[in-house]
Amino acid sequence: MLLTLVTFIPLIAALVVLCIPKEQKDIIKWTSMGAAVVTFIISCQLIMGYRSGGTDSVAEKFDGQIQSVIDDNVADTALKASFQKGVQAIEADNVDDAVGADRGPVHYAEVAGIDLKSLDAAQSKAWHETWELSMAKGAAASEHIRFVEFGHWIDGFNIRYFMGGDGLSLPLIWLTALLSVLCLAYSWNITKATKAYFALFLILETGLMGVFLALDFFLFYVFWEIVLLPMYFLIGFWGGPRRIYASIKFFIYTLVGSVLMLICMLALYFHNGFDTFNILTLMEAAPGFSQTMQMWMFFGLFIAFAIKVPIFPFHTWLPDAHVQAPTAASVILAGVLLKMGGYGIFRFNLGLCPDAMTGAIQLPMWLGGNFIMFMAILGVINIVYGALCAMAQKDFKSMVAYSSISHMGYVLLGLAAMTDAGVQGAVLQMFNHGLSSAMMFLIVGVIYERAHHRNLNKFGGIGAQMPYYTGLATIGFFASLGLPGLNGFISEALVFMGAWNSHTASPAVGVFGLPTWIVFLALPGIVLTAAYILWAVQRVFMGPLKSETYKTFKDLSFREVFVLAPLGLLCIVFGVWPQLILGFMNDTLNTLVSSVIAVAGN
Amino acid sequence: MMFFALSKQAGQIAVTNADVQEKFPGLVQEITSNLGAFLPELILAVGVMWVIMADLFTRRERSRRMGFHAFAFVAVALVSVICHGFSGDQELFRGMIVDDGFGAFFKVLLLVGTLICIPMVMMTRSFDGRRMGEFYGLLLGSVLGMFLMVTAKNMIMFFLGIEFASYTSYLLTGYLKGDRRGAEGALKYVIYGSVASGAMAYGLSLLYGLTGSLDMADVAQGLIVSRTTDVTVLIAGLLCFAGFGYKIAAFPMHFWSPDVYEGAPIPFTAFLSVISKAAGFAVLLRFAEGMVGTGNWELTLSNGDVVGVDWPLVVGVISALTMTVGNFAALFQRNLKRLLAYSSIAHAGYLLMGIAALAPGAENAIPGWQAILFYLVAYLFMNLGAFLVVSIIAEKTGRETLDAYRGLGSRSALLSVALGIFLISLIGLPPTGGFTGKVQLIKAVVDDGQIWLALVAVVNTVVSVYYYARIIRLMFLEESDDTSKVPLSAPVSAFVVLMIVPVLWLGVFFGSTVDFIRDLTLTLG
């Protein structure tokens, strides 16, 4: 129930907001804020509950579901026993981590001695669902998925309302809920079409929550697309001067990715006649997919997600979108939307294409030889190229935008390492970047509201004029830079450690290890990042005041402190105590990695 | 000699009822018993005559009231179709037409569409002061012709139904006599339409020669059994496709549709782009299924060689070209009616994917025709909805160009949000019927292994985003000098809302519709 609440409370609030007369701006704002706060509280509850919740309750949930499916559709006791036998066989394979073998419903029907042809329509549907759930149960247990919600949606296509949270998704849920509250607070002085703005923002939040929680591919896709439209309108209506161009570009780029994903989704559905959109079931069955299938699947999904991350060469929409978007939309865009791509790569590319992730699939040399190298090279390009571009920017906001491209490169590099440290670093980097980039965009927003321009070269001396602002901004900048003691450092260090160890740790278990020179190629990224950030800090805050008008600038208002301080605090907290969040993700990520390694061992 | 015979027969030319009774015992009873299943058609036929006759006794100022009469007849016909049910499975009138779930489904689709179009006609001011009896007579006649199209089993009925629907459409396109664009559109429509049907007649004659029968079941059987050489079958198929393709505006028979759609009165453009197209697809489906038998695309010779025409590929290529041509042409249109015309060519292309995937490879997969049926339902509401908004805007502002939509978001929230939803559905984004429909079509071709076609469709979807999103952008993101509100009466607002509901419903709860379509009976030719 919690997951449904966390997903749909914003949507319901959006509908309520739409019914409020548009003159009642305060009511609109407070309703939206209330919904966002409630969502945030529930997301906190999810985080706490996850650490204390046991795995068994989920298993019981699945067992109960399986039992009721059988009981409702199968009357014959002998057949019932066969069904149970099938369930046991699937579970045994799940525990053994049986891979490669045919794990489709037809195979298990044979094992259990069920003659599929003799079943009537309801019974064969029931068998399919039993199979789907039993497979999913295995994955749910090992991935530490909790809070599972299972409901029927479109039975004709085996599309379910299937949600669940694990160590990968729940931190992002929490981040989304937090940033939503902060963004709504920051947007308090929006005067242009307030009602539509807040309603769209809440719809956006629903879409984001759904993307991270959906465990049914179709459901995931629907939420994925729902995110698209509110963002399009937020950029296009409330954005800067070139907003229309930017919004269309954002829309079309993202849509290209998502339609590619659609094809991959349908291809997965039909593969081996599995006929299921259940992500967990597909993950259990994934080791059996043929290499060709995995290769095309990897490409299709990777491009779909790469556009969102964005990964070079699909990144060109991002600077436009960021620069034109209103501050709050930029924050959500950088803080959460980019993570959708990263999340997708972890959930789908890692989960559904294990052979690709072990480097077993050969690629042409110009693509790196295998998928691991392919991703690592793209990651390095992102890191270095993004940093170089950021350094070249005069516009404060586009500098921050390009820094996002650079930072997301670490995610890819960490994943390519395929070591525990690397993967943990990658996911942690997503989370940290969510905090620090959100903070940076807010910092830009604050100064832009006062100066009405963003030209880095025209600032100067703000530090003395706005001390509180400068203090908070410095935390954000240094977190982004990767200063030890702040959160960015931990994740980047983990990524580099993982990538460095990759060549020694991975081959032992049959996974392709990254060569060390990749790490050396990526290292200049750190230097460049330090350079452009320090340079920016110097240009904005240090030196004499460049303009008389800057003297009139007031320091942070209470609302701005309310928005920036928690982010700054969190940057410090997670920098000092990374285990708080790492311990949360470790189990899930380690299982993900080890399940891929298990394929390689086979 | 022949001439002798002719002169002799002049005296005997009358065939009496008794003669028929003697030669075909029980014929009268047989035909009478078929009339029950034929009730909707009879209602429409009576309706045709009623509106024409009743109009003669109505003053011209009140002629628009004929719309109520026509509406009533269509509604009664709809009730009678639904009461008859969807489980029929019999031939009527000696194998001329069939009574099956597939046909009943299309009848409902056509009637619902007509029910939506009639109020649109009544809202259109350019019809004011004209005699409307003939208009509604032609409209109902067109629907009657389409009824025969969707239930035909004999090639004569195919031909007759198509021609009936076509002639009435030609006349309706040019119904606004003073309107020059309408007159030109109608002329182009009739000239090239006739040529297409002439080509189709030639194709049908070849099928008759190949199989020796006019009955679609025999034709299908005959094509499989006789294993004729490929080329003539291909020629016959392509010639027939010229006729059907003209109706559905498939490449390369699409060139008429932008002119006709732009020239016709908006409500009738809506009728043509949705209802006429749906009927065309019904014929094409029956024909395609019939011509090759159920899923029997390839003919295997006794020595094991596989011969035959790769129809999925042929249709797939046509489908790809149709959607590409439609979408790229739509990119550059500034008149919304014309833009929707090109976009409806593109949608015909998407729908043709279902025909290309008629023979599904995998088990449990939905055959292409079910995907087509679903998409047609969604398309009915989304496209008619879009035309409804276009029609309202044209009535209020007198303009059909894109400029009329600038800043509409602030002038009429309902209209702009509604049009936005219809356009999003036409793009194929969730949570709308257009999305679930397109997913099913793409699913059908992916399932059939024609990934390339799915990719073409995907690229086309992206292209289409550009021009659909441009309208959305104009409405919501740009501001116009004219900020006056667009006044809407309560019934019109309700009408618009009524069109939104099914579009969203089909996007979220499409399961029941899918199941319903799955259970339809298709008595094949």
Add this chain to the structure above:
Amino acid sequence: MSAAGRGREGEWALSFHAIIFWALAAMTIVPAIGIVVSKNIVHMAFWLLGTLLGVAGLYLHMEADFLGMTQVFVYIGGINVLLLFGIMLTNREPLYVRAAVKRPAIASAVLLGVVVAVGLIQSFGATEWHTVKDAVAPGLADASAKAVVNGDGTAATLGTYLLSDYILPFEIVSILLLVVLVGAAYIARRDPEGGSA
């Protein structure tokens, strides 16, 4: 009666049959070529008359006597006259059909026509039609030949078909004619509401 010539004095009947066919074929195709090359639309209409007559002759040659007469009455007496009316009503200027398409277009059309004709004949020749009977001897299974041989003509048989198997299209076509003619009359009428409104 050509069909009756089978067996008895086969040679003569065969050649007579053939000569009539070639004459009718020429009578069909030569005027059709005339339509293609003619520059004057009135000439075209008269060339069409010739083709229609030729087709009627071919129908008779194939023992479809009712169809032959229908062709003469409806096509020549009705449709062709209608077309002539149309020409007269719409052509105040000199009655020339402008060859509005450019010469290359005409050339390509002719080329396409030749390709179509040759292609069709080629593929028809290679096609195994339903059950090809003897050219000259339709045999007793032939419904229309039987009718003609018995001296009934095909009209009665066709009438029986139309009132039994084909009663539905027969009835529908009457509604079609009603609707279409009412509609056409409305469109063609020049009344105050239309025209220059």
Add this chain to the structure above:
Amino acid sequence: MGGNTFMDIGLGHYLAVSAILFALGLIVVMTRRNAIGILMGLELLLNAAGINFVAFNRFSAPERMDGQIFVIFIVILAAAEAATALALVLNIYHQIHTANVDEAHLLKQ
């Protein structure tokens, strides 16, 4: 039967006539720009189909008279079609005084 193409008149001959007629009809349709001229081309197409139907009826399926029935309907429909087309030609002629399809170019812009 002998192999004399000129003497043994059979299905193939009729089909050849119809094929040529069809091709000529296509040429007329493609080269004419006058609506009535195109209609004449259409009549050629329909007559070609008619010859086919009658020939197939006689040589391929002589047991019934389906083909001839079809031709009856083709003739009736051709009449209705001619009436429709002429009404629309007159309609446009009232307005722009031409029956040439390419002069009616308002829509092409």
